[in-house]
Amino acid sequence: xxxxxxxxxxTKGTGTKASPSGMKDQGLTSGQAHEFxxxxxxxxxxGQRMRDRLKESVTAGTKSLDxxxxxxxxxxxxxxxxxxVLFASTYDGSFEQYIKDFATLVPxxxxxxxxxxxxxxxxxxxxxxxxIALYQNEAIVFxxxxxxxxxxxxxxxQRVLKAFEQLLDEASS
Amino acid sequence: MEALSAPTILANxxxxxxxxxxxxxxxxxxxxxxKGEYFIVRIDDAAQGREMLRRLIPHVAPADDWWVPTLPxxxxxxxxxxxxxxxxxxQTSLDSFPQEFxxxxxxxxxxxxxVGNNAPGNWEYPFGTSDMHVAIAVYAKxxxxxxxxxELARQSHxxxxxxxxxxxLKFSELPGGRNPFGFKDGLHNPHVExxxxxxxxxxxxxxxxxxxxxxxxxxxxxxxxxxxxxxxRRNGTFLAFRKFHTRVAAFRRYLREQASSPEEEExxxxxxxxxxxxxxxxxxxxxxxxxxxxGDLGRNNAFNYEEDMKGLKCPFSAHIRRVNPxxxxxxxxxxxxxxxxxxxxxxxxxxxxxxxxxDDGEERGGVxxxxxxxxxxxxxxxxxxxxxxxxxxxxxxxxxxxxxNSQGDGTFTIPKLPVRRRLHGLPQFVEVRGGEYxxxxxxxxxxxLAEMPAEAE
Numbered sequence: 010x011x012x013x014x015x016x017x018x019x020t021k022g023t024g025t026k027a028s029p030s031g032m033k034d035q036g037l038t039s040g041q042a043h044e045f046x047x048x049x050x051x052x053x054x055x056g057q058r059m060r061d062r063l064k065e066s067v068t069a070g071t072k073s074l075d076x077x078x079x080x081x082x083x084x085x086x087x088x089x090x091x092x093x094v095l096f097a098s099t100y101d102g103s104f105e106q107y108i109k110d111f112a113t114l115v116p117x118x119x120x121x122x123x124x125x126x127x128x129x130x131x132x133x134x135x136x137x138x139x140x141i142a143l144y145q146n147e148a149i150v151f152x153x154x155x156x157x158x159x160x161x162x163x164x165x166x167q168r169v170l171k172a173f174e175q176l177l178d179e180a181s182s
Numbered sequence: 183m184e185a186l187s188a189p190t191i192l193a194n195x196x197x198x199x200x201x202x203x204x205x206x207x208x209x210x211x212x213x214x215x216x217k218g219e220y221f222i223v224r225i226d227d228a229a230q231g232r233e234m235l236r237r238l239i240p241h242v243a244p245a246d247d248w249w250v251p252t253l254p255x256x257x258x259x260x261x262x263x264x265x266x267x268x269x270x271x272x273q274t275s276l277d278s279f280p281q282e283f284x285x286x287x288x289x290x291x292x293x294x295x296x297v298g299n300n301a302p303g304n305w306e307y308p309f310g311t312s313d314m315h316v317a318i319a320v321y322a323k324x325x326x327x328x329x330x331x332x333e334l335a336r337q338s339h340x341x342x343x344x345x346x347x348x349x350x351l352k353f354s355e356l357p358g359g360r361n362p363f364g365f366k367d368g369l370h371n372p373h374v375e376x377x378x379x380x381x382x383x384x385x386x387x388x389x390x391x392x393x394x395x396x397x398x399x400x401x402x403x404x405x406x407x408x409x410x411x412x413x414x415r416r417n418g419t420f421l422a423f424r425k426f427h428t429r430v431a432a433f434r435r436y437l438r439e440q441a442s443s444p445e446e447e448e449x450x451x452x453x454x455x456x457x458x459x460x461x462x463x464x465x466x467x468x469x470x471x472x473x474x475x476x477g478d479l480g481r482n483n484a485f486n487y488e489e490d491m492k493g494l495k496c497p498f499s500a501h502i503r504r505v506n507p508x509x510x511x512x513x514x515x516x517x518x519x520x521x522x523x524x525x526x527x528x529x530x531x532x533x534x535x536x537x538x539x540x541d542d543g544e545e546r547g548g549v550x551x552x553x554x555x556x557x558x559x560x561x562x563x564x565x566x567x568x569x570x571x572x573x574x575x576x577x578x579x580x581x582x583x584x585x586x587n588s589q590g591d592g593t594f595t596i597p598k599l600p601v602r603r604r605l606h607g608l609p610q611f612v613e614v615r616g617g618e619y620x621x622x623x624x625x626x627x628x629x630x631l632a633e634m635p636a637e638a639e
Binding site for chain 1: 402516517520573
């Protein structure tokens, strides 16, 4: 049963120190699934550059995202005449624990996505968590159809189902 | 962005470690055999607490003379956040310590999966309370030496009414250097660059010392800038103190239920641990124990998982493969070098008699000091992601078969051809009796703490 749970902690701006766990303090959860959204200002002309860049890098980026295996989905939405961008995603609980690994191993992927944002310090900068905390916006509602299932479990389920269907096909032919 | 190799390491020349200022426990394995005692002191008077510290300092072992044979024994000393407060450490300094240390281990229970039997509410006093201030470990080679050092420790505080010993636990090596389950353990530790320790084959690549001791560059090329002041943090580190009770009879009974022969019992047990009782690793000895291999420091770590990527020899879920994955996760986006810590384990209590399947009511188990400069990225990461979760190995919520906490309803997956075997209803074999995060300063920092001006009160 999918449930929507309000985050029990205080929201941003209350002086809690920003850190990777800052993400946990905000953002709603449903089972082990978390939502994360930031609304970021863009540099002048940054909107168009972002469109071009992300279109080009989509294949290479997807490969790394697949390997992270903790992100269910993500989207970039440009609005206000390309002056701001919404980044929204759903991730598994363990994603937060691995942020430093991602920042260490695929920093260029992350920087490539966010470099047109005004004031973006770079994912390797110690200021990154403050920056995220400044712009993170908690959802008012968050629904997941499969709140206890991780990305890896979805992918594994798909593989098993495919093999099972194949078995049935072979048995009935 | 496709490069998933080790993190970029800045090309700074790494200074050799200042081993005369780092506590021996951080860098050196305990001797074998060993006798010792942990005790925990509460400080009700800051000036007396500092006086106790002044008297203790001459007996605290630095890492450069760990093996001096004339020494009857030696001390290691560490402080909880409450302890630093009780000693009168200035507020600005207290505030500069990392969040998890300031909160204490009990407050991190949901992250660490310390729930059910392991919940802090069930811990022994003074764990999880604000009465745990100074943790002292006394190590010696035999009972008379231990008594000599304990007497020195007693003299440091017995005439100081503002200090009280609130906890004592004796520890000693079990026959054959085995743990209470009957396995040789403590066989592997990461290789700390510049520590001067003897490195055996299979210890892995040298890890930057800043991962384990503050004052040196870590794997990201960063040198710690907190806690303040510099004199306090230099050559210091953090540790997670964990006291475990081992349910040996439950372990033996479970093996008996799942196996149809004594040989199969041993195989299932080895699959859970990742090593046979002798310490021989499954990857090198997949069929049966090999005592020569187990006892050979030149060979018992000389393996990785490259040849066993399907887990047919050592299961993905085996204890040693979870807590120290070596190269097993090399195809994932995991910066493995950010998740090491040093393990200093000791055992307490008598062994359960050979063959006994019923619990005798004795308290027995291990106390572990899990040491590293980044508690959150190291101990907390390994405990929350690799010990108490299975998603990283595609095992859903399956936990570590030995030290996991599935509250009596665990599973354990053994890869096998043509079909894997999965054990169900795993009881809890290890219960957490208590734990706390401690700061283990260098020797100069200990002197700084002991000599803090009285105005700090």
